[in-house]
Amino acid sequence: MKNIKIFKYILSILVIAAFYGCEDFLDVQPEQAVDATTVFEVHSDVENALYGAYERIAGPQLYAGTSIFHSDLVAGEAKDLWWSGTFVGYRQMTEKAMDPNEGTITAKWARAYQAINVANTVLQHLNVANEDARARIEGEAKFIRGIMHLELVRFYALPYVAGESNDHLGVPIMTQPTIEIEDAQDVSRASVNDVYQAILADLQDAKTLLAELPTHAGANSGRATSTVAAAFLARVHMDMENWEQAAEETNFVVNNLGGYGALNIIPRGAFNNIEYTTEDVFMIRQDATSNAGQANDGIATFFASLEGMGRGDVDIEPGHFDRYEPGDLRSTLTDDPQIRIIEDVPGMFYIGIGTKAGRVRSSKWGKHDANIPVIRLAEMILTRAEANFRNGTAIGTDPIDDINAIRNRAGVDPWDAADLTLDLIRDERFRELCFEGHTLHDLRRFRGSIIVPRGPFAGEEMQWNDPRLVLPIPQREIDTNPNLVQNEAYM
Numbered sequence: 001m002k003n004i005k006i007f008k009y010i011l012s013i014l015v016i017a018a019f020y021g022c023e024d025f026l027d028v029q030p031e032q033a034v035d036a037t038t039v040f041e042v043h044s045d046v047e048n049a050l051y052g053a054y055e056r057i058a059g060p061q062l063y064a065g066t067s068i069f070h071s072d073l074v075a076g077e078a079k080d081l082w083w084s085g086t087f088v089g090y091r092q093m094t095e096k097a098m099d100p101n102e103g104t105i106t107a108k109w110a111r112a113y114q115a116i117n118v119a120n121t122v123l124q125h126l127n128v129a130n131e132d133a134r135a136r137i138e139g140e141a142k143f144i145r146g147i148m149h150l151e152l153v154r155f156y157a158l159p160y161v162a163g164e165s166n167d168h169l170g171v172p173i174m175t176q177p178t179i180e181i182e183d184a185q186d187v188s189r190a191s192v193n194d195v196y197q198a199i200l201a202d203l204q205d206a207k208t209l210l211a212e213l214p215t216h217a218g219a220n221s222g223r224a225t226s227t228v229a230a231a232f233l234a235r236v237h238m239d240m241e242n243w244e245q246a247a248e249e250t251n252f253v254v255n256n257l258g259g260y261g262a263l264n265i266i267p268r269g270a271f272n273n274i275e276y277t278t279e280d281v282f283m284i285r286q287d288a289t290s291n292a293g294q295a296n297d298g299i300a301t302f303f304a305s306l307e308g309m310g311r312g313d314v315d316i317e318p319g320h321f322d323r324y325e326p327g328d329l330r331s332t333l334t335d336d337p338q339i340r341i342i343e344d345v346p347g348m349f350y351i352g353i354g355t356k357a358g359r360v361r362s363s364k365w366g367k368h369d370a371n372i373p374v375i376r377l378a379e380m381i382l383t384r385a386e387a388n389f390r391n392g393t394a395i396g397t398d399p400i401d402d403i404n405a406i407r408n409r410a411g412v413d414p415w416d417a418a419d420l421t422l423d424l425i426r427d428e429r430f431r432e433l434c435f436e437g438h439t440l441h442d443l444r445r446f447r448g449s450i451i452v453p454r455g456p457f458a459g460e461e462m463q464w465n466d467p468r469l470v471l472p473i474p475q476r477e478i479d480t481n482p483n484l485v486q487n488e489a490y491m
Helices: 002-013 043-057 066-072 088-094 103-124 131-156 192-209 226-240 243-257 299-303 318-323 377-391 399-410 422-433 439-445 475-480
Strands: 081-083 280-284 314-316 349-351 360-362 372-376 449-451 461-463
Touching: 043 103, 043 131, 066 088, 066 103, 066 131, 066 299, 066 439, 081 088, 088 103, 103 131, 103 475, 131 192, 131 226, 131 439, 192 226, 226 243, 226 280, 226 372, 226 377, 226 439, 243 377, 280 377, 314 360, 318 422, 372 377, 377 399, 377 422, 399 422, 422 439
Parallel strands: none
Antiparallel strands: 081 314, 280 372, 349 360, 449 461
Protein backbone atom coordinates (compact mmCIF):
# COMPACT_ATOMS: atom_id res chain seq x y z
CA MET A 1 0.00 0.00 0.00
CA LYS A 2 2.82 2.39 0.83
CA ASN A 3 4.36 1.85 -2.62
CA ILE A 4 1.04 2.68 -4.25
CA LYS A 5 0.98 5.93 -2.30
CA ILE A 6 4.49 6.72 -3.52
CA PHE A 7 3.52 5.98 -7.12
CA LYS A 8 0.53 8.30 -6.86
CA TYR A 9 2.74 11.04 -5.48
CA ILE A 10 5.17 10.70 -8.35
CA LEU A 11 2.33 10.89 -10.85
CA SER A 12 0.96 14.01 -9.22
CA ILE A 13 4.18 15.94 -9.80
CA LEU A 14 5.37 14.47 -13.09
CA VAL A 15 3.84 17.15 -15.25
CA ILE A 16 6.88 17.24 -17.44
CA ALA A 17 8.28 20.56 -18.58
CA ALA A 18 10.99 20.63 -21.20
CA PHE A 19 13.53 22.65 -19.23
CA TYR A 20 16.17 20.21 -20.35
CA GLY A 21 14.74 19.58 -23.80
CA CYS A 22 13.52 16.26 -25.13
CA GLU A 23 16.44 15.65 -27.44
CA ASP A 24 19.15 13.29 -26.25
CA PHE A 25 17.16 12.25 -23.18
CA LEU A 26 17.95 8.66 -24.07
CA ASP A 27 14.97 8.74 -26.43
CA VAL A 28 12.62 8.55 -23.46
CA GLN A 29 9.32 10.34 -23.86
CA PRO A 30 7.96 11.44 -20.47
CA GLU A 31 4.53 10.03 -19.68
CA GLN A 32 1.73 12.37 -18.65
CA ALA A 33 -0.21 9.60 -16.90
CA VAL A 34 0.62 5.99 -16.12
CA ASP A 35 -1.33 3.46 -14.12
CA ALA A 36 -0.02 3.63 -10.55
CA THR A 37 0.54 -0.12 -10.31
CA THR A 38 2.79 -0.23 -13.38
CA VAL A 39 4.80 2.96 -13.10
CA PHE A 40 8.11 1.22 -12.45
CA GLU A 41 7.71 -1.89 -14.58
CA VAL A 42 10.29 -0.93 -17.24
CA HIS A 43 13.45 1.11 -17.55
CA SER A 44 11.78 4.13 -19.14
CA ASP A 45 9.55 4.53 -16.09
CA VAL A 46 12.59 5.14 -13.91
CA GLU A 47 14.04 7.54 -16.49
CA ASN A 48 10.77 9.48 -16.53
CA ALA A 49 10.76 9.78 -12.76
CA LEU A 50 14.36 11.04 -12.84
CA TYR A 51 13.36 13.53 -15.50
CA GLY A 52 10.61 14.71 -13.14
CA ALA A 53 13.17 15.31 -10.39
CA TYR A 54 15.14 17.59 -12.73
CA GLU A 55 11.92 19.42 -13.55
CA ARG A 56 11.42 20.08 -9.83
CA ILE A 57 14.74 21.88 -9.44
CA ALA A 58 14.33 23.96 -12.60
CA GLY A 59 11.39 26.11 -11.57
CA PRO A 60 11.31 29.66 -10.18
CA GLN A 61 10.97 28.19 -6.69
CA LEU A 62 14.62 27.10 -6.94
CA TYR A 63 17.36 27.67 -9.51
CA ALA A 64 15.28 29.80 -11.87
CA GLY A 65 14.30 32.28 -9.18
CA THR A 66 14.56 32.06 -5.42
CA SER A 67 18.09 30.64 -5.35
CA ILE A 68 19.11 34.08 -6.59
CA PHE A 69 16.54 36.31 -4.89
CA HIS A 70 16.68 34.69 -1.46
CA SER A 71 20.46 35.17 -1.44
CA ASP A 72 20.81 38.59 -3.03
CA LEU A 73 17.87 40.26 -1.33
CA VAL A 74 18.34 38.80 2.15
CA ALA A 75 22.04 39.74 2.21
CA GLY A 76 21.84 42.77 -0.06
CA GLU A 77 22.40 46.41 0.76
CA ALA A 78 20.61 49.45 -0.65
CA LYS A 79 23.78 50.75 -2.29
CA ASP A 80 23.67 47.86 -4.76
CA LEU A 81 20.08 46.90 -5.49
CA TRP A 82 16.58 47.51 -4.33
CA TRP A 83 13.37 45.55 -4.76
CA SER A 84 10.84 48.03 -6.12
CA GLY A 85 8.17 45.49 -7.02
CA THR A 86 4.81 44.79 -5.41
CA PHE A 87 5.66 41.32 -4.10
CA VAL A 88 5.60 41.90 -0.35
CA GLY A 89 7.73 38.85 0.46
CA TYR A 90 10.70 40.07 -1.55
CA ARG A 91 10.35 43.53 0.00
CA GLN A 92 10.47 41.90 3.43
CA MET A 93 13.71 40.16 2.46
CA THR A 94 15.40 43.43 1.61
CA GLU A 95 14.24 44.73 5.00
CA LYS A 96 15.42 41.53 6.80
CA ALA A 97 11.94 41.05 8.24
CA MET A 98 10.74 37.77 6.72
CA ASP A 99 7.36 36.18 7.42
CA PRO A 100 7.09 32.39 7.99
CA ASN A 101 3.87 32.45 5.94
CA GLU A 102 5.47 34.08 2.89
CA GLY A 103 4.78 32.19 -0.33
CA THR A 104 8.22 31.92 -1.93
CA ILE A 105 9.77 30.75 1.35
CA THR A 106 7.14 28.02 1.59
CA ALA A 107 7.38 27.07 -2.09
CA LYS A 108 11.16 26.75 -1.98
CA TRP A 109 11.00 24.31 0.93
CA ALA A 110 8.20 22.26 -0.64
CA ARG A 111 9.75 22.11 -4.10
CA ALA A 112 13.15 21.05 -2.78
CA TYR A 113 11.67 18.21 -0.74
CA GLN A 114 9.54 17.15 -3.70
CA ALA A 115 12.73 16.79 -5.76
CA ILE A 116 14.39 14.87 -2.93
CA ASN A 117 11.37 12.59 -2.67
CA VAL A 118 11.41 11.78 -6.36
CA ALA A 119 15.16 11.12 -6.19
CA ASN A 120 14.62 8.77 -3.25
CA THR A 121 11.92 6.93 -5.15
CA VAL A 122 14.22 6.49 -8.14
CA LEU A 123 16.92 5.11 -5.86
CA GLN A 124 14.41 2.67 -4.35
CA HIS A 125 13.59 1.27 -7.82
CA LEU A 126 17.03 1.01 -9.39
CA ASN A 127 16.45 -2.71 -9.94
CA VAL A 128 13.92 -1.84 -12.66
CA ALA A 129 16.46 0.17 -14.66
CA ASN A 130 18.63 -1.42 -17.32
CA GLU A 131 21.79 -2.73 -15.71
CA ASP A 132 24.10 -0.68 -17.94
CA ALA A 133 22.31 2.54 -16.89
CA ARG A 134 22.00 1.95 -13.17
CA ALA A 135 25.22 3.67 -12.15
CA ARG A 136 24.28 6.81 -14.09
CA ILE A 137 20.72 6.87 -12.74
CA GLU A 138 21.91 6.32 -9.17
CA GLY A 139 24.52 9.05 -9.60
CA GLU A 140 22.01 11.55 -10.96
CA ALA A 141 19.47 10.79 -8.23
CA LYS A 142 22.07 11.18 -5.48
CA PHE A 143 23.27 14.38 -7.13
CA ILE A 144 19.77 15.87 -7.00
CA ARG A 145 19.24 14.75 -3.42
CA GLY A 146 22.59 16.24 -2.40
CA ILE A 147 22.19 19.64 -4.04
CA MET A 148 18.65 20.02 -2.71
CA HIS A 149 19.75 19.33 0.86
CA LEU A 150 22.50 21.91 0.25
CA GLU A 151 19.98 24.45 -0.99
CA LEU A 152 17.82 23.90 2.09
CA VAL A 153 20.54 24.00 4.74
CA ARG A 154 22.13 27.11 3.24
CA PHE A 155 18.92 29.10 3.48
CA TYR A 156 16.94 27.66 6.41
CA ALA A 157 19.77 27.22 8.94
CA LEU A 158 22.54 29.25 10.49
CA PRO A 159 25.83 28.65 8.65
CA TYR A 160 28.33 25.88 9.14
CA VAL A 161 31.35 27.20 11.07
CA ALA A 162 34.63 25.33 10.74
CA GLY A 163 36.17 24.21 14.02
CA GLU A 164 32.86 24.18 15.87
CA SER A 165 30.50 21.28 16.61
CA ASN A 166 27.84 22.60 14.21
CA ASP A 167 25.19 20.82 16.25
CA HIS A 168 22.74 23.69 15.75
CA LEU A 169 19.55 22.92 13.84
CA GLY A 170 19.82 22.27 10.13
CA VAL A 171 17.02 20.75 8.06
CA PRO A 172 15.42 17.29 7.90
CA ILE A 173 17.53 14.73 6.03
CA MET A 174 15.29 12.62 3.81
CA THR A 175 16.74 9.40 2.39
CA GLN A 176 13.56 7.36 1.95
CA PRO A 177 10.49 8.22 -0.15
CA THR A 178 7.44 9.48 1.69
CA ILE A 179 4.01 10.50 0.52
CA GLU A 180 1.24 11.42 2.91
CA ILE A 181 1.58 13.79 5.85
CA GLU A 182 1.49 10.97 8.37
CA ASP A 183 4.46 9.29 6.67
CA ALA A 184 6.76 12.23 7.41
CA GLN A 185 5.01 13.74 10.41
CA ASP A 186 7.68 12.73 12.92
CA VAL A 187 10.64 14.07 10.96
CA SER A 188 12.93 16.39 12.90
CA ARG A 189 15.67 18.81 11.91
CA ALA A 190 19.09 17.20 11.79
CA SER A 191 22.15 19.11 12.92
CA VAL A 192 23.94 21.30 10.41
CA ASN A 193 26.96 19.00 10.68
CA ASP A 194 24.90 15.92 9.87
CA VAL A 195 23.26 17.63 6.91
CA TYR A 196 26.62 18.62 5.44
CA GLN A 197 28.00 15.12 5.94
CA ALA A 198 24.98 13.67 4.12
CA ILE A 199 25.47 16.16 1.27
CA LEU A 200 29.14 15.27 0.95
CA ALA A 201 28.33 11.55 0.84
CA ASP A 202 25.71 11.99 -1.90
CA LEU A 203 27.83 14.26 -4.07
CA GLN A 204 30.96 12.15 -3.68
CA ASP A 205 28.96 9.06 -4.68
CA ALA A 206 27.52 10.97 -7.63
CA LYS A 207 30.96 12.04 -8.80
CA THR A 208 32.18 8.44 -8.70
CA LEU A 209 29.08 6.89 -10.27
CA LEU A 210 29.07 9.40 -13.13
CA ALA A 211 32.78 9.10 -13.88
CA GLU A 212 32.20 7.24 -17.15
CA LEU A 213 30.14 10.04 -18.68
CA PRO A 214 31.75 12.76 -20.82
CA THR A 215 32.79 15.74 -18.69
CA HIS A 216 32.63 18.73 -21.06
CA ALA A 217 30.08 21.56 -20.87
CA GLY A 218 26.62 20.33 -21.79
CA ALA A 219 27.52 16.64 -21.43
CA ASN A 220 24.69 14.29 -20.46
CA SER A 221 22.24 16.79 -21.99
CA GLY A 222 23.20 19.30 -19.33
CA ARG A 223 22.29 17.09 -16.41
CA ALA A 224 24.67 15.76 -13.76
CA THR A 225 28.16 14.59 -14.64
CA SER A 226 31.24 14.05 -12.50
CA THR A 227 32.26 17.60 -13.41
CA VAL A 228 28.95 19.04 -12.22
CA ALA A 229 29.08 17.00 -9.01
CA ALA A 230 32.60 18.31 -8.37
CA ALA A 231 31.41 21.89 -8.84
CA PHE A 232 28.77 21.48 -6.14
CA LEU A 233 31.29 19.65 -3.94
CA ALA A 234 33.48 22.74 -4.25
CA ARG A 235 30.64 24.90 -2.96
CA VAL A 236 30.13 22.52 -0.03
CA HIS A 237 33.81 22.48 0.87
CA MET A 238 33.95 26.27 0.72
CA ASP A 239 31.03 26.46 3.16
CA MET A 240 32.91 24.06 5.45
CA GLU A 241 36.25 25.85 4.96
CA ASN A 242 37.86 22.70 3.59
CA TRP A 243 40.12 24.82 1.43
CA GLU A 244 42.34 22.10 -0.01
CA GLN A 245 39.38 19.91 -1.02
CA ALA A 246 37.66 22.93 -2.57
CA ALA A 247 40.76 23.72 -4.60
CA GLU A 248 41.00 20.10 -5.76
CA GLU A 249 37.37 19.99 -6.86
CA THR A 250 37.51 23.31 -8.68
CA ASN A 251 40.73 22.27 -10.38
CA PHE A 252 38.96 19.12 -11.60
CA VAL A 253 36.15 21.26 -13.03
CA VAL A 254 38.40 23.85 -14.65
CA ASN A 255 40.54 21.17 -16.31
CA ASN A 256 37.53 19.21 -17.58
CA LEU A 257 35.97 22.29 -19.14
CA GLY A 258 39.15 23.42 -20.88
CA GLY A 259 40.67 26.04 -18.61
CA TYR A 260 40.74 29.76 -19.28
CA GLY A 261 40.20 29.25 -22.99
CA ALA A 262 36.68 28.02 -22.31
CA LEU A 263 35.58 31.37 -20.87
CA ASN A 264 33.33 33.38 -23.15
CA ILE A 265 35.25 36.13 -24.92
CA ILE A 266 33.42 38.90 -23.04
CA PRO A 267 31.49 38.75 -19.72
CA ARG A 268 28.19 39.44 -21.47
CA GLY A 269 28.59 36.24 -23.49
CA ALA A 270 27.73 34.04 -20.51
CA PHE A 271 24.09 35.15 -20.35
CA ASN A 272 20.83 34.99 -22.29
CA ASN A 273 21.95 32.08 -24.43
CA ILE A 274 19.65 29.49 -25.96
CA GLU A 275 22.48 26.98 -26.44
CA TYR A 276 25.28 25.78 -24.19
CA THR A 277 28.44 27.79 -24.05
CA THR A 278 31.82 26.38 -23.07
CA GLU A 279 31.56 28.35 -19.81
CA ASP A 280 28.45 26.52 -18.58
CA VAL A 281 29.16 24.06 -15.77
CA PHE A 282 25.52 23.52 -14.75
CA MET A 283 22.53 25.29 -16.17
CA ILE A 284 18.75 25.20 -16.38
CA ARG A 285 17.59 24.70 -19.95
CA GLN A 286 14.60 26.72 -21.08
CA ASP A 287 12.80 27.41 -24.34
CA ALA A 288 9.94 29.54 -25.60
CA THR A 289 7.24 27.20 -24.30
CA SER A 290 8.92 25.79 -21.19
CA ASN A 291 10.46 28.39 -18.92
CA ALA A 292 10.31 29.80 -15.44
CA GLY A 293 7.42 32.12 -16.13
CA GLN A 294 6.38 34.97 -18.38
CA ALA A 295 3.97 36.69 -15.99
CA ASN A 296 4.76 36.68 -12.28
CA ASP A 297 7.50 34.07 -12.04
CA GLY A 298 11.09 33.66 -13.03
CA ILE A 299 14.31 35.58 -12.84
CA ALA A 300 14.00 37.37 -16.19
CA THR A 301 10.47 38.52 -15.39
CA PHE A 302 11.65 40.38 -12.31
CA PHE A 303 14.93 41.75 -13.66
CA ALA A 304 14.01 42.90 -17.17
CA SER A 305 12.49 46.16 -18.40
CA LEU A 306 12.23 45.76 -22.16
CA GLU A 307 9.54 46.03 -24.78
CA GLY A 308 6.80 43.63 -23.64
CA MET A 309 9.25 41.90 -21.34
CA GLY A 310 9.69 42.08 -17.58
CA ARG A 311 8.28 43.73 -14.49
CA GLY A 312 11.38 45.81 -13.75
CA ASP A 313 11.30 44.93 -10.07
CA VAL A 314 15.05 44.86 -9.35
CA ASP A 315 16.64 48.31 -9.44
CA ILE A 316 20.42 48.54 -9.69
CA GLU A 317 21.44 51.45 -7.49
CA PRO A 318 24.11 54.07 -8.35
CA GLY A 319 26.38 52.92 -5.54
CA HIS A 320 26.82 49.58 -7.24
CA PHE A 321 29.03 51.13 -9.89
CA ASP A 322 31.48 52.45 -7.31
CA ARG A 323 32.83 48.90 -7.06
CA TYR A 324 34.34 48.87 -10.57
CA GLU A 325 37.55 50.20 -12.07
CA PRO A 326 37.44 52.41 -15.17
CA GLY A 327 37.08 50.34 -18.32
CA ASP A 328 35.71 47.24 -16.61
CA LEU A 329 33.50 45.49 -19.17
CA ARG A 330 31.33 44.21 -16.32
CA SER A 331 30.13 47.77 -15.62
CA THR A 332 29.23 48.97 -19.12
CA LEU A 333 25.87 50.74 -19.26
CA THR A 334 23.68 51.07 -22.36
CA ASP A 335 21.41 54.13 -22.46
CA ASP A 336 19.56 53.82 -25.74
CA PRO A 337 15.79 54.33 -26.08
CA GLN A 338 15.90 52.30 -29.30
CA ILE A 339 16.70 49.02 -27.56
CA ARG A 340 13.83 46.55 -27.61
CA ILE A 341 15.20 43.12 -26.70
CA ILE A 342 18.09 41.92 -24.58
CA GLU A 343 20.15 41.13 -27.69
CA ASP A 344 20.26 44.90 -28.29
CA VAL A 345 22.22 45.37 -25.06
CA PRO A 346 25.96 44.84 -25.63
CA GLY A 347 27.10 45.21 -22.03
CA MET A 348 26.12 44.22 -18.51
CA PHE A 349 23.67 47.04 -17.66
CA TYR A 350 21.07 49.12 -19.46
CA ILE A 351 18.47 51.80 -18.84
CA GLY A 352 15.09 50.08 -18.92
CA ILE A 353 12.61 51.08 -21.62
CA GLY A 354 9.68 48.87 -20.55
CA THR A 355 7.95 48.70 -17.17
CA LYS A 356 9.41 51.32 -14.81
CA ALA A 357 11.44 52.79 -17.63
CA GLY A 358 14.46 54.93 -16.89
CA ARG A 359 15.98 52.82 -14.14
CA VAL A 360 19.20 50.82 -14.37
CA ARG A 361 18.81 47.07 -14.99
CA SER A 362 21.20 44.14 -15.13
CA SER A 363 21.38 42.48 -18.52
CA LYS A 364 22.23 39.09 -17.01
CA TRP A 365 18.56 38.13 -16.99
CA GLY A 366 16.58 39.46 -19.91
CA LYS A 367 15.09 36.59 -21.87
CA HIS A 368 12.40 34.08 -20.85
CA ASP A 369 13.61 31.31 -23.11
CA ALA A 370 17.30 31.71 -22.31
CA ASN A 371 19.21 29.09 -20.38
CA ILE A 372 19.93 29.95 -16.76
CA PRO A 373 23.54 29.48 -15.63
CA VAL A 374 23.61 27.97 -12.13
CA ILE A 375 27.37 27.43 -12.00
CA ARG A 376 29.76 29.06 -14.45
CA LEU A 377 33.39 28.32 -15.13
CA ALA A 378 34.23 31.85 -13.94
CA GLU A 379 32.88 30.97 -10.49
CA MET A 380 35.05 27.86 -10.36
CA ILE A 381 38.17 29.80 -11.36
CA LEU A 382 37.54 32.43 -8.69
CA THR A 383 36.78 29.75 -6.11
CA ARG A 384 40.00 27.92 -6.91
CA ALA A 385 41.87 31.19 -6.43
CA GLU A 386 40.24 31.86 -3.06
CA ALA A 387 40.67 28.30 -1.79
CA ASN A 388 44.34 28.22 -2.79
CA PHE A 389 44.97 31.65 -1.30
CA ARG A 390 43.38 30.73 2.02
CA ASN A 391 45.24 27.41 2.06
CA GLY A 392 48.60 28.77 0.91
CA THR A 393 48.67 26.35 -2.02
CA ALA A 394 48.80 26.48 -5.80
CA ILE A 395 46.65 23.50 -6.79
CA GLY A 396 46.26 23.86 -10.55
CA THR A 397 47.96 27.25 -10.59
CA ASP A 398 48.79 30.23 -8.39
CA PRO A 399 45.80 32.23 -7.09
CA ILE A 400 46.94 35.36 -8.91
CA ASP A 401 46.79 33.54 -12.26
CA ASP A 402 43.12 32.70 -11.72
CA ILE A 403 42.25 36.21 -10.57
CA ASN A 404 44.01 37.79 -13.52
CA ALA A 405 42.33 35.42 -16.00
CA ILE A 406 38.98 36.83 -14.90
CA ARG A 407 40.28 40.40 -14.85
CA ASN A 408 41.77 39.98 -18.31
CA ARG A 409 38.39 38.91 -19.67
CA ALA A 410 36.87 41.97 -17.98
CA GLY A 411 39.38 44.29 -19.69
CA VAL A 412 41.12 45.59 -16.56
CA ASP A 413 44.79 45.56 -15.61
CA PRO A 414 46.27 42.51 -13.89
CA TRP A 415 47.27 42.56 -10.25
CA ASP A 416 50.63 41.67 -8.75
CA ALA A 417 50.76 38.55 -6.60
CA ALA A 418 52.33 40.48 -3.73
CA ASP A 419 49.28 42.75 -3.54
CA LEU A 420 46.61 40.03 -3.48
CA THR A 421 44.41 39.91 -0.37
CA LEU A 422 41.18 38.22 0.65
CA ASP A 423 39.40 41.54 0.40
CA LEU A 424 40.48 41.90 -3.22
CA ILE A 425 39.36 38.35 -3.97
CA ARG A 426 35.97 39.05 -2.37
CA ASP A 427 35.57 42.24 -4.42
CA GLU A 428 36.51 40.44 -7.64
CA ARG A 429 33.92 37.75 -6.90
CA PHE A 430 31.30 40.42 -6.38
CA ARG A 431 32.04 42.17 -9.66
CA GLU A 432 32.00 38.94 -11.62
CA LEU A 433 29.14 37.09 -9.90
CA CYS A 434 26.76 39.84 -8.75
CA PHE A 435 23.02 39.16 -9.18
CA GLU A 436 23.67 35.42 -9.54
CA GLY A 437 22.77 34.32 -6.01
CA HIS A 438 26.16 34.42 -4.25
CA THR A 439 25.64 37.37 -1.90
CA LEU A 440 24.46 35.54 1.22
CA HIS A 441 26.93 32.68 0.96
CA ASP A 442 29.89 34.99 0.31
CA LEU A 443 28.85 37.30 3.15
CA ARG A 444 29.02 34.35 5.52
CA ARG A 445 32.29 32.92 4.26
CA PHE A 446 34.06 36.30 4.38
CA ARG A 447 32.53 37.05 7.81
CA GLY A 448 31.04 40.32 6.60
CA SER A 449 28.23 42.54 7.80
CA ILE A 450 25.52 44.61 6.16
CA ILE A 451 23.51 47.71 7.03
CA VAL A 452 19.76 47.15 6.75
CA PRO A 453 18.45 49.73 4.26
CA ARG A 454 14.80 50.20 5.30
CA GLY A 455 11.99 48.73 7.34
CA PRO A 456 11.79 47.89 11.07
CA PHE A 457 15.56 47.25 11.31
CA ALA A 458 16.66 50.21 9.18
CA GLY A 459 20.18 51.36 9.95
CA GLU A 460 21.01 48.27 11.99
CA GLU A 461 24.29 46.48 11.24
CA MET A 462 23.75 42.74 10.87
CA GLN A 463 26.67 40.34 11.08
CA TRP A 464 27.14 37.37 8.77
CA ASN A 465 25.64 34.96 11.34
CA ASP A 466 22.67 37.06 12.39
CA PRO A 467 19.51 34.90 12.81
CA ARG A 468 17.60 37.46 10.72
CA LEU A 469 19.63 36.43 7.67
CA VAL A 470 18.17 32.92 7.88
CA LEU A 471 14.83 32.10 6.26
CA PRO A 472 12.07 30.98 8.63
CA ILE A 473 10.86 27.40 8.48
CA PRO A 474 7.52 27.70 6.62
CA GLN A 475 4.70 28.08 9.10
CA ARG A 476 2.70 25.44 7.23
CA GLU A 477 5.41 22.90 8.05
CA ILE A 478 5.53 23.95 11.69
CA ASP A 479 1.74 23.61 11.96
CA THR A 480 1.62 20.11 10.48
CA ASN A 481 4.75 18.66 12.09
CA PRO A 482 5.08 19.13 15.86
CA ASN A 483 8.68 17.93 15.75
CA LEU A 484 9.89 20.80 13.59
CA VAL A 485 11.41 23.70 15.54
CA GLN A 486 11.18 27.24 14.18
CA ASN A 487 14.30 29.34 13.63
CA GLU A 488 15.31 31.65 16.46
CA ALA A 489 14.37 34.96 14.85
CA TYR A 490 10.78 33.88 14.19
CA MET A 491 9.73 32.28 17.45
